[in-house]
Amino acid sequence: MPQEHATLLRATGIAKIFGSHRALDEVDFDLRAGEVHALLGENGAGKSTLIKILTGAYQPDAGQLEVDGQEVTFRDPQQAQAHGIGTVYQEVNLLPNRSVAENLFLGRQPTRWGLIRRREIEERARELLKTYGLDIDVRAELSTFSVAIQQIIAIARAVELSGKVLVLDEPTASLDRTEVDLLFKVVRELKAKGLGIIFITHFLDQVFELSDRVTILRNGRKITTQALAGLDATDVVRMMLGKDVAFDHHLTGIDAAARGAVRVEFSQMGRAGSVAPFSLTLHEGEVVGVAGLLGSGRTEVARLMFGVDGADGGTVMVDGKPVSIRNPAQAVAAGFGFCPEDRKADGIFGDLSVRENIIIALQAKLGWFRALSREDQIELAGRYADMLDIRAADHDMPIKLLSGGNQQKAILARWLAIDPTFLILDEPTRGIDVGAHAEIVRTINRLREEGLALFVISSELDEVVAYSNRVVVMRDRAMVAELAGADLEPDAIVRAIAGTGPAQAEARP
Amino acid sequence: MTRPTAHLRPSSKPPAGRPRPLANFFTRPQVIALALVLCVNWLLFPGFFSITWQDGRLFGSLIDVLNRGAPVAILAIGMTAVIATKGVDLSVGAVMAISGAVAAVMVTSGQPAWLAVMAALAAGLVCGLWNGILVTVLQIQPIIATLVLMVAGRGLAQLITEGTIVTFSDPVLIFIGTGTVLGLPTPVFLALALMLAATLIVRRTALGLLIEAVGVNRSAARFAGISAGLLLVLAYTFAGFCAATAGLIAAGDIRGADANNAGLWLELDAILAVVIGGTSLMGGRFSIPMSVLGAVIIQAMNTGILISGFSPEFNLVVKSGVIILILILQSPISANLLRRKTTAHSDGARR
Numbered sequence: 001m002p003q004e005h006a007t008l009l010r011a012t013g014i015a016k017i018f019g020s021h022r023a024l025d026e027v028d029f030d031l032r033a034g035e036v037h038a039l040l041g042e043n044g045a046g047k048s049t050l051i052k053i054l055t056g057a058y059q060p061d062a063g064q065l066e067v068d069g070q071e072v073t074f075r076d077p078q079q080a081q082a083h084g085i086g087t088v089y090q091e092v093n094l095l096p097n098r099s100v101a102e103n104l105f106l107g108r109q110p111t112r113w114g115l116i117r118r119r120e121i122e123e124r125a126r127e128l129l130k131t132y133g134l135d136i137d138v139r140a141e142l143s144t145f146s147v148a149i150q151q152i153i154a155i156a157r158a159v160e161l162s163g164k165v166l167v168l169d170e171p172t173a174s175l176d177r178t179e180v181d182l183l184f185k186v187v188r189e190l191k192a193k194g195l196g197i198i199f200i201t202h203f204l205d206q207v208f209e210l211s212d213r214v215t216i217l218r219n220g221r222k223i224t225t226q227a228l229a230g231l232d233a234t235d236v237v238r239m240m241l242g243k244d245v246a247f248d249h250h251l252t253g254i255d256a257a258a259r260g261a262v263r264v265e266f267s268q269m270g271r272a273g274s275v276a277p278f279s280l281t282l283h284e285g286e287v288v289g290v291a292g293l294l295g296s297g298r299t300e301v302a303r304l305m306f307g308v309d310g311a312d313g314g315t316v317m318v319d320g321k322p323v324s325i326r327n328p329a330q331a332v333a334a335g336f337g338f339c340p341e342d343r344k345a346d347g348i349f350g351d352l353s354v355r356e357n358i359i360i361a362l363q364a365k366l367g368w369f370r371a372l373s374r375e376d377q378i379e380l381a382g383r384y385a386d387m388l389d390i391r392a393a394d395h396d397m398p399i400k401l402l403s404g405g406n407q408q409k410a411i412l413a414r415w416l417a418i419d420p421t422f423l424i425l426d427e428p429t430r431g432i433d434v435g436a437h438a439e440i441v442r443t444i445n446r447l448r449e450e451g452l453a454l455f456v457i458s459s460e461l462d463e464v465v466a467y468s469n470r471v472v473v474m475r476d477r478a479m480v481a482e483l484a485g486a487d488l489e490p491d492a493i494v495r496a497i498a499g500t501g502p503a504q505a506e507a508r509p
Numbered sequence: 510m511t512r513p514t515a516h517l518r519p520s521s522k523p524p525a526g527r528p529r530p531l532a533n534f535f536t537r538p539q540v541i542a543l544a545l546v547l548c549v550n551w552l553l554f555p556g557f558f559s560i561t562w563q564d565g566r567l568f569g570s571l572i573d574v575l576n577r578g579a580p581v582a583i584l585a586i587g588m589t590a591v592i593a594t595k596g597v598d599l600s601v602g603a604v605m606a607i608s609g610a611v612a613a614v615m616v617t618s619g620q621p622a623w624l625a626v627m628a629a630l631a632a633g634l635v636c637g638l639w640n641g642i643l644v645t646v647l648q649i650q651p652i653i654a655t656l657v658l659m660v661a662g663r664g665l666a667q668l669i670t671e672g673t674i675v676t677f678s679d680p681v682l683i684f685i686g687t688g689t690v691l692g693l694p695t696p697v698f699l700a701l702a703l704m705l706a707a708t709l710i711v712r713r714t715a716l717g718l719l720i721e722a723v724g725v726n727r728s729a730a731r732f733a734g735i736s737a738g739l740l741l742v743l744a745y746t747f748a749g750f751c752a753a754t755a756g757l758i759a760a761g762d763i764r765g766a767d768a769n770n771a772g773l774w775l776e777l778d779a780i781l782a783v784v785i786g787g788t789s790l791m792g793g794r795f796s797i798p799m800s801v802l803g804a805v806i807i808q809a810m811n812t813g814i815l816i817s818g819f820s821p822e823f824n825l826v827v828k829s830g831v832i833i834l835i836l837i838l839q840s841p842i843s844a845n846l847l848r849r850k851t852t853a854h855s856d857g858a859r860r
Contacts, residue, residue: 308732332734346732349725351793360722363715364734371715414733 006033007069008196009054009085009165014063016049023049024060025220031165031196036187038199038207038228040240041217042294042459047200050217051167054198055087056080067164084164088154088171096143101125103142104157132156132186148179152186159190166190167198172206184210202295204233204498216240233498237293241461241494259469260284262320263453264336264422266305269314275300276478277314282422282453287444289464290457291493292474298457299341300477302424305455306338307331318421332365334422337415341426341457343404347411350400354392355381357399357410362417384413389439405436412443422453429460441467461490473497538838539785539799542831543806547571550813557816566689570812572697578808579696580605580755580772584779585786585800586700586707587637587751590744592783595724595792596644596651598745601752601779603662604636605772608756610669613677613766622681630753636662637749641742655745659776666768676765686761696758700801703754707747708797717795720744724792778807785835806831 009031016024024046031037041047052058054065056074065072067083074080077087094103101122102109109116125138132152142150151171158166168187172180187210191197199211207214208228216223216239223239263284270277275297282288292298303309305316307325316325316334323334331338340346349357358381363372372380381395388409392402399407408428415423425444429437444467447454458464464471465488473481473496481496534540550570551557560569584601591598608629615625636658643654677683690698711717723730723737730737755775760766785803788795810831814824837843 306732327736328731329734329736338732340732345726346728349722349729351725352722356718356722360718360735361733363718364736366715368716368719369714371713371718 007031008033008067010066010069011050011054012064012066014050014053014060014065016046016053016058017061022220024053027063027217027220027222029054029215029222029225031198033194033196034191035212036191036197036199036210038201038211038214039217040200040207040214040236042240045217045240046220047217048169049220051087051169051198051200054080054165055085055167081162084162085167086158086162086165087167087169088151088158089169094142094150094154094157097141099139100129100136100142100145100153101138103153104128104138104160106157128156128160129153132189146179148175148182151175151183155186155190159195163195165196165198167200169200170202171199172201172203180206202293204236204293207236208233232500234495234500237498238491238494240293241459259286260451263318265315265317267315267317269304269311269316271300271304271309271312274309274477275304277312278479279314280455280472280479282455284453285448285451286470287448287454287456287468289468289471290455290474291459291461291464291471292497294459296474296497297477298474299426301474301479302338302340302426302455302457305331306336306424308338329364332361332418335418335420336422336424337361337418337420338424339408339411339415339426339428341430343407343411343431348399348407351398353396354385354390354399354402354410355395358384358395358413358417361414365418380417381413384416385410387416388413388443403432403436405432405439408432409436409439412440416447420452422455423447425454425456427457427459429458429463461493465490465493475499537787537799538835539787539802539806542785542835542838543802543809546806546809546813546831550809550816553813553817562692565692566694567692570816572694574805574809574812575697575700576694577812578804579694579700580758581775581778581782581807582700582801582804583696583703583751583755583758584748584775585782585804586703586797587748588776588779588783589786589788589795589797589800590707590711590720591651591748592780592788592790593720593724593792593795594741594744595727595790596741596744597655597780597790598637598640598748599652599655599776600636600640600658600662601748601755602772602774602776603659603666604633604749604752605756605759605775606666606766606768607636607662607669608633608753609760609766609771610666610675610768612682612757613675613760614669616677616679616682617675622679625679625682626685626757629757630750633749633751633753633756634746635749636752637746638742640749641745644745645738645741663768666766666771670766670768672768674765674767678764682757682761683764684761685757686759686763696762699754699758703751704797704801711797716740716743721793721795724795778804781832782807785832787839806835 007030011027011029014024014027014029015022027046027050029050039047039050049058053060056077056079059075065074072083074083095106098106104125105121109121122138129136129138134149134152136145136149142153145153155166171183175183187197199207201207211228213225214228214231214236215225216236218240261284262281264282267279268277269279278301280288290298290301300309304311307327307330310326316323318334323330325331325334328338349360352360355377359372359377362380366372378395385392385395390406390409390413392406399410402410412428428440428444441463444454444456448467456464456468468488470482470484471488471493472479473483473493475497480499483492483496547557554570557570560567560571588598588601611632612625612629615628616622640655640658643649643657644651685695688695711720719735720740722733722735723740727737756772759771782803783800784790785806786796786799786801788800807828810828811824814821814827
């Protein structure tokens with residue numbers, strides 16, 4: 001292969017700080033000609049920040065960029081493009097209502113006497129796409145083609161414009177298997193032509209299928225850059241989740257047998273294109289942890305359980321009686337509570353007061369005509385705010401003024417106020433400060449002791465292990481394993497997530 | 510559980526609750542604006558504040574302002590609920606025309622007045638329900654969904670009146686437009702009654718809070734178990750009911766149903782009244798009495814310009830000037846300025 005080892009793009013000591021948050025800390029990255037370089041990391045690891053710096057959308061606070069050995073600074077994406085760096089995003093950002101040819105040559109149409117030479121554009125577009133193995137009507141509107149074809153057109157445009165480095169940001173997220181194959185074929189051809197390709201995805205198997213090297217980020221730091229040849233999925237997951245730290249506090253006093261009677265029983269719940277049918281039984285005083293990579297279907301399971309998305313089939317039993325849960329209101333009526341992952345979008349009512357945010361679910365459960373009096377509201381909000389140590393100057397201030405941790409505690413308080421039987425927590429400790437984090441973990445433990453059934457989704461494996469009686473593992477939108485007792489340790493979870501471990505053998509009945 | 514950080518909190522908890530409604534009533538920009546407009550009217554027309562009692566009824570310019578402003582005030586009551594849900598209802602003017610047409614056609618065809626009134630109100634409810642279904646079930650943006658009825662509604666009203674102005678002499682309908690209840694013109698009485706009833710209902714039940722929650726964050730409302738769709742339908746239906754009431758007043762006032770002009774452009778005045786009253790078009794916090802106050806401000810300006818003898822074209826310019834002033838006073842920028850000033854005066858305890 002030509003120029004196998006020529007380094008196209010090198011970044012050294014890149015740092016980016018947002019407010020007080022270090023999004024990237026001394027990160028090095030290099031991309032060679034003719035390689036596909038996967039960039040991996042969980043949410044918040046710094047992947048997109050690094051990409052935005054490499055493509056000129058952000059300016060780094062420290063560190064250097066080199067293209068072909070020359071130091072460069074990018075003030076905007078156009079400059080990066082002029083240096084040969086092009087990007088294709090998950091959402092195709094072309095013009096859906098213009099023709100394929102127009103999209104390919106948008107902004108640089110060949111003209112004669114100020115008029116666009118349509119025939120020439122179409123001819124050139126046809127030839128260009130032929131090199132990508134596409135023989136399509138270039139006069140048709142872009143939106144009439146599948147997302148995969150649109151992705152390839154976006155790639156063709158990016159390569160035409162830049163031609164040296166191609167960044168693919170989750171290009172396969174909405175593609176099916178044959179479409180992925182089509183896209184990969186194009187990527188391999190570009191690689192053979194000597195382009196350097198940065199590939200971002202949540203699908204581990206695709207990383208192994210397509211990539212030569214991998215760089216793993218975690219919490220804004222680079223964990224490693226190495227050839228994929230010497231790695232297996234378990235290693236990669238372990239590095240992504242950071243499970244090389246010591247676990248000294250797991251299984252402290254959580255006795256799987258201490259759980260009480262059956263509380264909630266889900267059987268054969270599923271939703272096409274979202275989650276494969278699953279069955280799960282939760283007992284009184286039990287925490288069932290959920291582990292799995294982002295996009296593995298963790299959140300989708302929670303949404304089905306709470307009626308946010310409708311299930312295709314299956315039944316729900318609460319305390320032995322069948323209940324129908326087709327919307328969240330019914331779930332709340334059945335005594336369920338749900339702290340969603342996206343606190344800002346689905347959790348808090350920013351302009352409403354802390355007090356109102358705490359009592360709102362109870363009020364919704366009571367109905368329109370049994371209004372909680374002001375005194376009741378103050379009493380309830382005060383009680384739960386004290387219990388969870390919500391730090392607010394007063395409970396009548398808008399909740400949007402509180403810190404993330406205190407907002408999360410207020411949402412937890414909202415559900416405790418309805419005296420729930422079953423609580424779903426989706427990433428309850430993400431993006432909050434250490435103190436609030438500890439408070440929430442303490443609360444989970446206390447609620448279990450008080451007899452609640454909890455279903456807790458978390459990427460923090462040591463944390464899941466610390467408070468769960470059992471852990472179910474999700475992969476590729478299905479529950480693939482259940483770990484309990486002596487098997488309940490981070491390494492086993494990592495192997496189950498990667499699909500390489502013995503945990504496979506003891507998948508749920 | 511020990512909380513070592515407890516001492517970080519302010520030791521004296523401020524008196525709980527939002528500021529009591531009347532505590533800072535007189536410093537609100539809307540109240541100041543109304544006072545200014547009324548003062549200007551008084552300077553232009555010294556008899557502006559004089560109110561007399563005659564034939565069992567109050568008379569005077571101030572009463573006229575309230576009487577003329579009543580239809581917009583009633584529209585604004587319903588519009589407040591809709592805007593609080595982060596929606597808007599452009600069709601209320603057209604619904605006024607439909608309601609007036611239904612009532613007029615029914616009494617002229619010999620139906621009893623009570624039945625005509627019920628039918629007109631029912632027509633308003635159906636129109637509101639239609640809007641609500643478009644917004645919730647079909648998930649159409651409110652401004653587009655209600656635009657449908659804004660355009661089609663006037664055509665519907667013309668179909669009902671068969672293109673003519675249907676005049677009537679039914680005493681009950683005329684009473685709704687021009688009569689007297691407890692010394693007040695009937696429209697003023699209706700507007701006050703509706704305002705009090707609606708305020709009591711939304712504040713004594715949980716409806717007010719739940720509507721605000723839906724307006725602030727519809728997704729979070731769903732996750733919290735609130736039946737957001739049902740509340741939205743309710744808000745639009747209520748707006749339709751209010752519009753029908755205003756339509757009856759407008760018809761009774763001119764003793765006829767004019768499908769082309771009844772309630773024409775009043776939806777815009779109603780939206781303006783709500784915004785002047787301080788309810789944000791972004792949804793959330795709302796106050797029905799403040800919206801009614803907004804309607805009174807608009808009418809006081811209209812009346813002032815009329816009695817001043819300026820040409821009516823001037824009306825629009827002055828109106829927009831005052832409105833800009835109120836909106837600037839309400840804007841986050843001036844709120845920030847005000848806050849900076851007050852914190853500078855306070856002991857600076859804030860970090």
